[in-house]
Amino acid sequence: MRGLGKRAILVACPKGQGYREALALCETAELEVVSTLPFCKTPHPATYVGPGRLKRLKEMVEEEGAEVVVIFGNPKPSQLYRIMREVNVEVWDKTSLILKIFELHSGSKEAKLQTELARLKYELTLAREYIRNAKKGEQVHFLGPGEYAVEYVIRAIHKRMKKIERELEKIKRMRENQKRRRLKRLGLPEIAVTGYTCAGKTALINALAKLNLKEGPEMFTTIMPKHAKVWVDGKEGIFIDTVGFIEGIPPQIIEAFHATLAEILYSDLALLVVDGSVPNVKDKLASSLATLAEIGYTGRPLVIAVNKVDLLEDYGEVVEEVRDEAERLYPWTVEVMPISAKTGFNVKRLAKKSIEAAEEYRSLLDELKRSDGYPQY
Ligand SMILES: Nc1nc2c(ncn2[C@@H]2O[C@H](COP(=O)(O)OP(=O)(O)OP(=O)(O)O)[C@@H](O)[C@H]2O)c(=O)[nH]1
Numbered sequence: 001m002r003g004l005g006k007r008a009i010l011v012a013c014p015k016g017q018g019y020r021e022a023l024a025l026c027e028t029a030e031l032e033v034v035s036t037l038p039f040c041k042t043p044h045p046a047t048y049v050g051p052g053r054l055k056r057l058k059e060m061v062e063e064e065g066a067e068v069v070v071i072f073g074n075p076k077p078s079q080l081y082r083i084m085r086e087v088n089v090e091v092w093d094k095t096s097l098i099l100k101i102f103e104l105h106s107g108s109k110e111a112k113l114q115t116e117l118a119r120l121k122y123e124l125t126l127a128r129e130y131i132r133n134a135k136k137g138e139q140v141h142f143l144g145p146g147e148y149a150v151e152y153v154i155r156a157i158h159k160r161m162k163k164i165e166r167e168l169e170k171i172k173r174m175r176e177n178q179k180r181r182r183l184k185r186l187g188l189p190e191i192a193v194t195g196y197t198c199a200g201k202t203a204l205i206n207a208l209a210k211l212n213l214k215e216g217p218e219m220f221t222t223i224m225p226k227h228a229k230v231w232v233d234g235k236e237g238i239f240i241d242t243v244g245f246i247e248g249i250p251p252q253i254i255e256a257f258h259a260t261l262a263e264i265l266y267s268d269l270a271l272l273v274v275d276g277s278v279p280n281v282k283d284k285l286a287s288s289l290a291t292l293a294e295i296g297y298t299g300r301p302l303v304i305a306v307n308k309v310d311l312l313e314d315y316g317e318v319v320e321e322v323r324d325e326a327e328r329l330y331p332w333t334v335e336v337m338p339i340s341a342k343t344g345f346n347v348k349r350l351a352k353k354s355i356e357a358a359e360e361y362r363s364l365l366d367e368l369k370r371s372d373g374y375p376q377y
């Protein structure tokens, strides 16, 4: 059984969905939120939260005996540094919070290494900030050792990062070779199942491929991609489970998990799963589409599944809403289909449609490659 986690103070905007998400993320990261400090103003240039609020935060840390302060935002290293120096306990921003969850959920060696690499990159930016301040002659008591020690730490981080990068490269090559061999043999279309964390991507793959991959209400249950072969009505395809998206995903996380997210680009089609049962479906759809665009998936066909309709009395309205919004934001959407990964409603139809759209895109590309003027790589 899990014990209670570290006592934490959450600094977040109390309005809207973001706040609930912040609490859920803290819980998944095994933090016990003992108090919250509202903050949704424009960030203060020096201290992010502003001097008055920072003073209050320091008092709250002492009153509550908190061990962690979570700033649910993306402060710059210099701002984070100032907050840490003031409150004298660990300070986590959104990136750090997500990394913590990834660390807890990393099962395979590859996932562990990739998460450690992301953590090291993150710490490197903080260590650099420490040095910058030390050089300016600031008091730097909170991190312990002096400037030389930090420079030593930076060298050690670089060394470890190089080693991890080499190891990851080896694992990736091995995995890709295996995968390429397998797929070449099969020649099957690939569909990347993407979407917001908790939308039901893994549940859908489990339903389609009769698998038992780990799914659950916690955020970021899946970290590394998983391939599953699906057979439906005489058609076959490889469905790939991928890491979930989140609103305002920190760029450092995108960068660290680029290899994983790249699975989406290498596939023939992205299948976007949205949770139709939440009140802010449109926001989540928009943020998922923005993430897809950020990783470079654009101008290509997209199938959208509105999942969890078993939880809705009448799903017609939600599906219409998603369809309108998708047409507006992503005109290459080829299908919007209500499904329930839980009851199995429409999942086969969805799989068939996705395989067909993937095959179509593949043959279109093949045709283009054969035609004159297409760049030959
Ligand atoms: N009622 C209902 N619950 C569902 C459905 N699909 C998934 N769930 C539940 O929703 C939760 C999240 O499902 P997952 O499949 O783990 O979601 P995911 O998109 O893979 O999430 P991450 O791996 O965190 O990105 C789980 O508790 C599922 O059992 C559905 O169609 N109906």
Ligand SMILES: [Mg+2]
Pocket: 201, 202, 203, 214, 215, 221, 222, 241
């Ligand atoms: Mg999952």
